[in-house]
Amino acid sequence: MTIRLYNTMTRRKEELIPREAGKVSVYACGPTTYNYFHLGNARMLVVFDMIRRYLIHKGFDVTYVQNFTDVDDKIINRAAQEGIDPLVLASKYIDEYFVDAKALNILPADIHPKATEHIQDMIEIITKLEKKGLAYNVDGDVYYAVDKFPGYGKLSGRTLEDMQAGARVDIDDKKHNPMDFALWKKAKEGEPYWESPWGQGRPGWHIECSAMSLKYLGPGFDIHGGGGDLVFPHHENELAQSEGASDGQPFARYWMHNAFITVNQEKMSKSLGNFFLVRDVTEKFPGDVIRFYLLGTHYRSPLDFDDEKLVMASKGLDRLKNSIRLAKEAIGKAPIAVGLTTENGGEDVVEAAKIAQNAFEQAMDDDFNSAQAYAALFELSRAINTYVSKGQIEAQALQVSAQTLIALSGVLGFDLEAESEADQTDSGKLGPVMDLVMEIRANARKNKDWATADLIRDRIKEIGIIIEDTPEGARWYIK
Template sequence: MVLKVYNTLTRQKEEFHPMTGNRVYMFVCGPTTYDHSHLGHARTYVAFDVIARYLRYQGYDLFYLMNITDIDDNIIKRANERDIPPAELAEKFFKLFIKDMDTLNINSVNLYAKATEHVQEIISQIETLMEKGFAYNVSGNVYFEVRKFGDFGKLSGQDLDSLQAGARIEVDQEKRNPEDFVLWKSEKPGEPTWDSPWGSGRPGWHIEDTAITTKYFGDQYDIHGGARDLIFPHHESEITIAESATGKKPFVRYWFHSGFLNVEGEKMSKSLGNFFTIQDVLQKYNAEIIRYFLLYTHYKSPIDFAEKYLKEAAVSYERLNKSYQGLISAVENAPDDTGTTKDDLELLEKVKKYREEFLSAMDDDFNTREAIATLFEFSHTLNKALFGAVNPPAKDTLTQIQNTFLEITNILGLFEHDASGKKTDAGDNIVDELIGLLITIRDKLRAEKNFKLTDEIRDTLKSIGVKLEDSKGGTSWKIVEKKE
């Protein structure tokens, strides 16, 4: 089976092949942390969480990086309204964002990179653009001169001439051309600032991402994702910046864009009064149901949200959950070693087929909707075997079925809790959390190419009896015998 992905850049489905061996670098635009995260965020980040999980499941050594825009106009405005420092406001909503991601079981991101922690990288990328003649400084504001880059519009299909003719870009007397965008904003009274060769000020938006990815991934990388409203001008501008700065094309090989989330056919907005934060929805529905609801639509298609659809999702999810709970208790109650019957073998054949169908749906541009449809066939067959058969399947057969069910549903981040609500992968004690922390730190070090320390962490853990395995599904660990 070959993974096929829809690439916004080429406007077609293509086979997925990383740039370097098995290594995959994926970057997804993170939030601007000035408010609570809403359902649209949940949609985007659940979609990319599943993409990340599937790439790891398929054995790719994925590094998933997300930026956090923690300095921008909205943050400054909101902080001023509340009379607190912008950094305090941004940090508060960053923490709440991480909490929401955690609740939604979005745990695939290796590193969250804040803009304010990468200002030096941003400045040095702007310097490169200045040296190469792509950027110009007007009294402390630095702009990118878009017409100097001969390849503008290839991602969004926008054409420079029609852009100039249209009124899509505000006219600014200071800029040489209306389509030029800002890389560095000069200091305004009362705003946070950083020193730069052009005077004190703060970074523009687009350059934040390119400076961050260049630091961790190098000049070119595999996947850039985000919601589809970011294609233009944000992602188009990123390509413009990066390919001008490095001279290398393509900046990113695959561009993935998730569809919108509307509310009863309308764009979700505070002014329309149809705005839902993640916390609003969690008041009534648990996180697995929200995930399930979001994944029941292919990630590129729009989702229409209404409470009645979420209710339907809850009912439909409960049907799957009932089969799964039935399976758990059947495994627990089955007598040991009754021997595998012909019916058992047939059942296992069917389960194998469902697993293959599930995976081939995922191979088709991460088609979670089709994959979930397979789960219903799986559950239907399972119910017949558990509740309809004269002789229940043998314990060994049931265990194999359970393993397969968990193997594929974990790709979706569903059914990771048992009946008592405990995580089935037993990630609930301090040892798990500490080793998890070391794995995260090691991933960060690896992204910075500090292989000496990453090896040291691995070797030291091994010497105390913890073996890290960098293969399928990212880095896993197990307790082994101590090396004396």
């Protein structure tokens, strides 16, 4: 089955047909580095990491570029508040980005360009736009003339007339049109600046991504991604200036955007003050649990945040991890066999793995539907648990199904062979605690103290941990 994705430009799902057969080029807008990134940022980063991983899984040679905006009004303002150089502040939070990205198991991009390293590339694009009459200089500030570009608004679906009607017009505005946007900003005292044909200054935000994406991927690259809040004005402006500078040559073939994370149905953002930094959330929940939560809803659907949803994600991820733990334990106890047989239901659990693989890929081929992919994982997990509970298993059949569950989960960025969420919390090591509980219960059963043994089993069940007595001995798992 071919991959179909939702293209923001056309507002419909389309078959992914790369610019070059077998290769996919992706540019994902990275963070503005003036703070740690929050869960709203994390959703975009995790979603496009997932998309990248799946494309690789399908055999594509993927070139993935994710930038850092390391010069910007927000950086300059934050640096002024802290009394440090803006470029020093930006460098600090670039380093901190990789700490949080690693916690969420986000792969490093093939290329992580920084805006400050591509100033000359930006100047070259602005110069082209000025020569074509698409940009104008007003006392060292250079603006893009939106009414000179006929396609302005085609990505967001807005008309220039509607945008102008709703625009705020400043009394001292130097712009010819209220919708015109800055390509180059004249230097102000105390701000970082670079030399340019228009004097000392720094780039506007939108030109940065045009320069970096075109430099590393060239015009007509395959996928341009970002959060839904970037459709307008950021991506609309990127498109206008990039295609304007290249005589209308298409900028990107497909535009993909994830929906917001909300808090009480209101968009999570720093400007609203209702954001949660990943750095803070990882103090309460491991990174893989946060990732599991972020991918549990289709990327184009809004995702409302509260701690309880992270608790549920933790339990869901632990269910998958426990299936692998139980499978390994059963395989270790099973007799060695050569080849698959029809005994002990081995063919059923192998067939369940095949069904899960097919369902997983169907879901992901349909606009990277990770929520439906989860359903396939849980079905296979259930089949593995059912098979193990029979007591007598065929090791090779169970190994096939367990490895399928591990591999498919890995495509989404999860390591089911890592420690479970509960084993990583500060509240205690679940494994050793349960070993002690099981030992106490075993002693109670040995002494025929059935009431104590049953009490332990029932009370443990109330907190979501199941104890089962099997011919091979007692075992436990998280429900």
